[in-house]
Amino acid sequence: MSSTWKYAVAYLLILQFTLGLLVPESWTYHYRVPYDAFKEGPQTLELALNHIEREIRSEGLSDYVILLGDSVMYSGPGGPERSIGYYMERLAEAGGRSLRVFNLAQPAMQVGDVYIVLDKLRRRGIATDRLVINLTYAGFVNRQDGTPIVYWLGDDLKQVDPEAWGRYRASLVSSPQATISRTPVERLNAGLRRLIPLLAYQPVLKGRLLQAVLSTAEVYDTRPWTEKPGLPELMKEYMYQRGFSPEPFDMTNANPQIDFLERILAQTADHPPLVFLTPTNQVLMAANTTHPGYQANLRAVDAWFAEQAVVYRNWESALPDRLFTDQVHLTPEGYEVLAGMILQTLEEMRADALSQP
Amino acid sequence: MLFHSPEFVLTMLLTLLFYWLFPRARTPVLAVANIVFYAASGLQYLLLFLALSALTYGLSRAIARGIRPRLLMVIGVVANLLNLVIFKYTAFAISNLERLLHLGLDPGVFQLLLPVGISFYTFQLVAYLVDVYRGQVPPARSLAEFWVFIAFFGQLIAGPIMRAEDFLPQVESQSRIQFEHREFKLGAFLFTIGLLKKVLLADQVGPLADSFFAQAGSLGALESWIAAYLFAFQIYFDFSAYSDMAVGVGHLFGFTLTPNFDTPYLAGNPSEFWRRWHITLSRWIRDYIYIPLGGSRHGEWRAAAAMLTAMGLSGLWHGAAWTFVIWGLYHGLLSIGHRLWRRQVLSRFRWPLPDRVVRWVSVFLMFQATAVGWVFFRAEGTRLALHMVRKMLTLSDLHFTRVNAFYFGLIVFLALLHVAEFWFRHRQAEIYARWTRWVPSPVRALAYTAVVVLIAIVSAPKQATFIYFRF
Numbered sequence: 001m002s003s004t005w006k007y008a009v010a011y012l013l014i015l016q017f018t019l020g021l022l023v024p025e026s027w028t029y030h031y032r033v034p035y036d037a038f039k040e041g042p043q044t045l046e047l048a049l050n051h052i053e054r055e056i057r058s059e060g061l062s063d064y065v066i067l068l069g070d071s072v073m074y075s076g077p078g079g080p081e082r083s084i085g086y087y088m089e090r091l092a093e094a095g096g097r098s099l100r101v102f103n104l105a106q107p108a109m110q111v112g113d114v115y116i117v118l119d120k121l122r123r124r125g126i127a128t129d130r131l132v133i134n135l136t137y138a139g140f141v142n143r144q145d146g147t148p149i150v151y152w153l154g155d156d157l158k159q160v161d162p163e164a165w166g167r168y169r170a171s172l173v174s175s176p177q178a179t180i181s182r183t184p185v186e187r188l189n190a191g192l193r194r195l196i197p198l199l200a201y202q203p204v205l206k207g208r209l210l211q212a213v214l215s216t217a218e219v220y221d222t223r224p225w226t227e228k229p230g231l232p233e234l235m236k237e238y239m240y241q242r243g244f245s246p247e248p249f250d251m252t253n254a255n256p257q258i259d260f261l262e263r264i265l266a267q268t269a270d271h272p273p274l275v276f277l278t279p280t281n282q283v284l285m286a287a288n289t290t291h292p293g294y295q296a297n298l299r300a301v302d303a304w305f306a307e308q309a310v311v312y313r314n315w316e317s318a319l320p321d322r323l324f325t326d327q328v329h330l331t332p333e334g335y336e337v338l339a340g341m342i343l344q345t346l347e348e349m350r351a352d353a354l355s356q357p
Numbered sequence: 358m359l360f361h362s363p364e365f366v367l368t369m370l371l372t373l374l375f376y377w378l379f380p381r382a383r384t385p386v387l388a389v390a391n392i393v394f395y396a397a398s399g400l401q402y403l404l405l406f407l408a409l410s411a412l413t414y415g416l417s418r419a420i421a422r423g424i425r426p427r428l429l430m431v432i433g434v435v436a437n438l439l440n441l442v443i444f445k446y447t448a449f450a451i452s453n454l455e456r457l458l459h460l461g462l463d464p465g466v467f468q469l470l471l472p473v474g475i476s477f478y479t480f481q482l483v484a485y486l487v488d489v490y491r492g493q494v495p496p497a498r499s500l501a502e503f504w505v506f507i508a509f510f511g512q513l514i515a516g517p518i519m520r521a522e523d524f525l526p527q528v529e530s531q532s533r534i535q536f537e538h539r540e541f542k543l544g545a546f547l548f549t550i551g552l553l554k555k556v557l558l559a560d561q562v563g564p565l566a567d568s569f570f571a572q573a574g575s576l577g578a579l580e581s582w583i584a585a586y587l588f589a590f591q592i593y594f595d596f597s598a599y600s601d602m603a604v605g606v607g608h609l610f611g612f613t614l615t616p617n618f619d620t621p622y623l624a625g626n627p628s629e630f631w632r633r634w635h636i637t638l639s640r641w642i643r644d645y646i647y648i649p650l651g652g653s654r655h656g657e658w659r660a661a662a663a664m665l666t667a668m669g670l671s672g673l674w675h676g677a678a679w680t681f682v683i684w685g686l687y688h689g690l691l692s693i694g695h696r697l698w699r700r701q702v703l704s705r706f707r708w709p710l711p712d713r714v715v716r717w718v719s720v721f722l723m724f725q726a727t728a729v730g731w732v733f734f735r736a737e738g739t740r741l742a743l744h745m746v747r748k749m750l751t752l753s754d755l756h757f758t759r760v761n762a763f764y765f766g767l768i769v770f771l772a773l774l775h776v777a778e779f780w781f782r783h784r785q786a787e788i789y790a791r792w793t794r795w796v797p798s799p800v801r802a803l804a805y806t807a808v809v810v811l812i813a814i815v816s817a818p819k820q821a822t823f824i825y826f827r828f
Contacts, residue, residue: 002538002798004801004805005802006802007798007799007802008802008803008805008806008809010802011803012806184397185358185364185397188367189362189363189364192363192364192367193363196363198813198814199363199813202813202814202816205814206814206815209814209815
């Protein structure tokens, strides 16, 4: 081997071992995991977890909250410094308390993904005793030919829960929406992307490189829904209407949503999480939310949670429509309000826990 | 398994390791590697390919022994072509029949998933059989060696279409191939150049071209030209990237594969274009279709008919759609037109301009003609293609906007890159000598590392496939 090749191999090896130190931690986690990187490579979540784990250990953190859920918990369409986690920390700080919030939610995450992230946290020894999960009405709707119960992290389900894998494998593999390795070659690809640091960091580095080359900054459209022309018409399309279906929910564990919620609650029995039903724009979606079937379904969800070891809040109609940017996503002001509601509930839970003998 | 995926690189490195460590086991190592690479696209297709290869090998041995050679050659050619026709053209044929006769058939039912590389390996198998029948090459000595020749993973999916006379002797003598630093470096260099072309150019230009063709029906003249130019560069960078990588992989194993491209947009006329674009396909069409149809030996009219037939079939080989046939016929007409022009005009007239100027004007005009052809190749249907070409040629609906100016700037940049590639290819040895003489090893290594890192970062986890894979 010529000396040039030896140098090149040495450089590449050095890079593999030092990449984690060279890449600023804010690139993998800044009040949340950057979605652009996550959707290009879900292994970005592992990099963010490394960062969070290091922070918890090095700073000896004990007072922290974990947020899990979908695009509402992620706080789209606003930027990271307009997100729920950010506002929770600022509000706590304003109240004279230092609180760390780790937001691991991602757009399109389903309860199956939440279950897997929860397992990842527990395997790393990250405490999940102050856990907040958001759920949407749409999650309970019949998923036949719809959104897969594990949207992003299908490759992890086999390791996390072989029984669930056996039950849902076929539906995940056949779902075009599910991010999952379907062939041995795809599994090898996914494995290499986790194993080799340069490939693991690829989505994060690519995003930064493109930003630098194209000199672009992220644009966040957080206008209130009333300023977005065509939105009411858009909401009439099937893909949106489907999520508000008034068909009666199946509240048994034959519904994957219920099945995975039961699996999650079995994991968190020692410290029940806060689970809330995501606020919905009651004006924009009035035709749907006033439907008797829809209301009956909400009551069924409330009744189901009343039987579970969980602190549950139905905030489906808790926010005024002026705080929405569309049917469920909020303006920065809306996320600040929601952050306040979460924080207050957590405080109540803490007070309850302290008052227990 | 795509060349620009980590799983390909890993599997290739393992194959290289075994190949160079165990010289006497090279044939089995490559035979197994070919099976692994092809199996990644589907086990059933592998079995089909293996069966056709075994059949062709058996027939070639029998032909060489003089057992009903003509009949066996015809059986072999028909079997291979039938395989291609069934998979690639059944739905196309049914949809045309349906359009003509209204039989109530659903073409969708006959739409089969195309085995990867089927068009390429069919042409290699047919050429081999015909060459053995003609006595131009002896048959392969063993099925394993034949399999390594016909299914070499470096070029199996999208060429170059290797001929037995060029590649089979190399395979049969591979146990004697010595490891040479220079050869290996050349292979790594070509592979890397191909990767860079694919991830930095083709994959970046592709979405831009797609966005124009997605609204083909509403494009004006300038936008249509922009779409055609962008696709011209996308398909060149994409396909030549694959070919560079294929030739590079060949060098890594000590093989010399036939280059498939020679900066084709610098061609000054249609016949030169086909000597520089998809060179191995052009030769195949010439040797197994055009010349057997009479070539230019029987007068102008027969030559023109042979040319149109050959180019029409070449178009059909690219895809089961009339747009591809029109593209092929269009190039056939260009070739016939150029032949007439050369005979009737250029033989009696000399341009009163310096040769260099005439040359560059020819290159410019030929590129425009090529770009027009690409519209038929890329557009979603004949109607949209004709709409775009009409706009391009009549220059109607001209919109001079800043966005259009940006795209023209990009196109000029891509054209300059093409010229730079020509310049670089012709001074490769000299540039490399200077690079190694003037730049110290650690700095060169740093540059190579930077290139590897750049490729790893820019390539998407779900890689965009190569355009020619679908053929």
